[in-house]
Amino acid sequence: MAKILCVLYGDPKNGYPKSYARNSIPVIEKYPDGQTVPNPHAVDFQPGELLGSVTGALGLRKFLKDLGHELVVTSDKDGPNSEFEQHLADAEIVISQPFWPAYLTAERIARAPKLKMALTAGIGSDHVDLQAAMDNGVTVAEITYCNSNSVAEHIVMQMLSLVRNYIPSYKQVVDGGWNIADCVARSYDIEGMHVGTVAAGRIGLRALKLLKPFDVHLHYFDRHRLPASVEQELNLTWHASVESMVKVVDIVTINCPLHPETENLFNDAMIAKMKRGSYLVNTARGKICDRDAVARALQSGHLAGYAGDVWFPQPAPQDHPWRTMPNHGMTPHMSGSSLSAQTRYAAGVREVLECYFEGRAIRDEYLVVHNGQLAGVGAHSYSKGNVTGGSEEAAKFKR
Numbered sequence: 001m002a003k004i005l006c007v008l009y010g011d012p013k014n015g016y017p018k019s020y021a022r023n024s025i026p027v028i029e030k031y032p033d034g035q036t037v038p039n040p041h042a043v044d045f046q047p048g049e050l051l052g053s054v055t056g057a058l059g060l061r062k063f064l065k066d067l068g069h070e071l072v073v074t075s076d077k078d079g080p081n082s083e084f085e086q087h088l089a090d091a092e093i094v095i096s097q098p099f100w101p102a103y104l105t106a107e108r109i110a111r112a113p114k115l116k117m118a119l120t121a122g123i124g125s126d127h128v129d130l131q132a133a134m135d136n137g138v139t140v141a142e143i144t145y146c147n148s149n150s151v152a153e154h155i156v157m158q159m160l161s162l163v164r165n166y167i168p169s170y171k172q173v174v175d176g177g178w179n180i181a182d183c184v185a186r187s188y189d190i191e192g193m194h195v196g197t198v199a200a201g202r203i204g205l206r207a208l209k210l211l212k213p214f215d216v217h218l219h220y221f222d223r224h225r226l227p228a229s230v231e232q233e234l235n236l237t238w239h240a241s242v243e244s245m246v247k248v249v250d251i252v253t254i255n256c257p258l259h260p261e262t263e264n265l266f267n268d269a270m271i272a273k274m275k276r277g278s279y280l281v282n283t284a285r286g287k288i289c290d291r292d293a294v295a296r297a298l299q300s301g302h303l304a305g306y307a308g309d310v311w312f313p314q315p316a317p318q319d320h321p322w323r324t325m326p327n328h329g330m331t332p333h334m335s336g337s338s339l340s341a342q343t344r345y346a347a348g349v350r351e352v353l354e355c356y357f358e359g360r361a362i363r364d365e366y367l368v369v370h371n372g373q374l375a376g377v378g379a380h381s382y383s384k385g386n387v388t389g390g391s392e393e394a395a396k397f398k399r
């Protein structure tokens with residue numbers, strides 16, 4: 001019998017939903033590159049249900065009970081007295097979502113001698129100390145592609161929101177106002193602008209494709225160059241460095257994972273290289289940007305706007321400056337957790353658990369760390385090391 005420790009965000013304030021806004025979600029069988037969506041033997045939920053909160057439990061309760069395993073589901077993840085810490089010592093598998101990450105630092109991994117797998121219900125496993133996982137034989141896996149397209153939709157929404165000045169204009173309506181000049185004094189079209197992505201993996205490439213019909217000029221930087229046919233189809237300008245790209249574009253979107261090479265990439269020096277009046281949209285990870293450098297650049301007006309849904313740590317403390325800085329369009333970390341995305345990542349978690357318990361190989365594309373090495377998507381998109389430093393600050397949200 002295995003103990004599975006699953007950390008999920010709490011239920012809605014008014015309780016677990018009894019009904020939903022829509023009766024169904026579209027059926028998607030394949031991702032754009034031909035990869036199939038998760039295909040477990042079965043699932044014990046209705047697509048479109050809230051699965052990412054504690055009551056939803058990723059639809060795993062019956063499955064794991066029938067197999068005789070113990071499932072602990074909690075949202076109490078931070079600090080030494082958390083429920084997470086109480087169960088860590090004999091957990092074999094830890095499951096957690098990036099939206100409400102259970103930070104698995106080296107210290108926590110050392111306190112979990114039975115731990116065999118850290119499974120990310122989503123994409124982005126930077127909340128795990130990957131170096132410690134490698135050193136301790138812990139497999140790290142995520143559900144590659146499950147919400148990449150979901151995030152790309154959020155990116156386009158946030159770019160348009162910033163450039164067109166949507167959020168303050170919406171607020172005016174709610175507040176009973178009608179001052180058009182105030183609405184438009186910061187409002188532009190994105191048509192004709194230059195837009196660049198740092199990384200053109202699953203999310204970055206999808207964002208480029210969604211943006212193409214807006215008649216913008218598209219740029220990218222990635223450590224893996226795209227095929228020439230894709231560059232031609234989208235009329236992409238490839239840059240040999242982030243610096244070269246940020247100098248010439250009006251909007252930057254960040255779509256690389258957080259790992260030692262990308263931590264604090266957008267610091268004062270990098271932001272200074274961006275054009276005055278640039279917009280920055282970061283749905284990748286909060287720590288890729290220097291928190292205070294972003295706030296300073298908005299205060300000075302060097303950046304015209306910043307949006308995204310990722311923070312460090314998560315949940316963001318009440319006094320996090322990104323809550324109150326000017327001209328921002330932040331949301332809590334939600335872009336990859338739409339009900340549509342949850343259906344895919346809950347099924348993906350079930351698929352990985354079935355493989356694990358049946359002794360079958362986990363899909364290579366889901367692996368981040370395996371057999372003491374970066375593997376699968378980990379070898380392609382991450383680098384060795386640890387970026388969980390400072391995550392204990394997440395406990396401040398509770399106070």
Ligand code: NAD
Nearest residue numbers: 123124148199201202203222223256257283284335336381
């Ligand atoms: P992916 O693996 O398909 O793409 C990552 C890309 O980043 C790859 O092309 C890789 O070559 C590139 N890359 C890695 N390091 C780089 C570096 N130093 N410089 C330039 N390029 C680099 O992953 P994806 O599905 O596109 O997701 C990317 C990231 O987005 C995830 O790791 C995660 O952090 C984040 N994400 C956020 C949400 C959300 O809800 N906000 C959801 C999913 C993923």
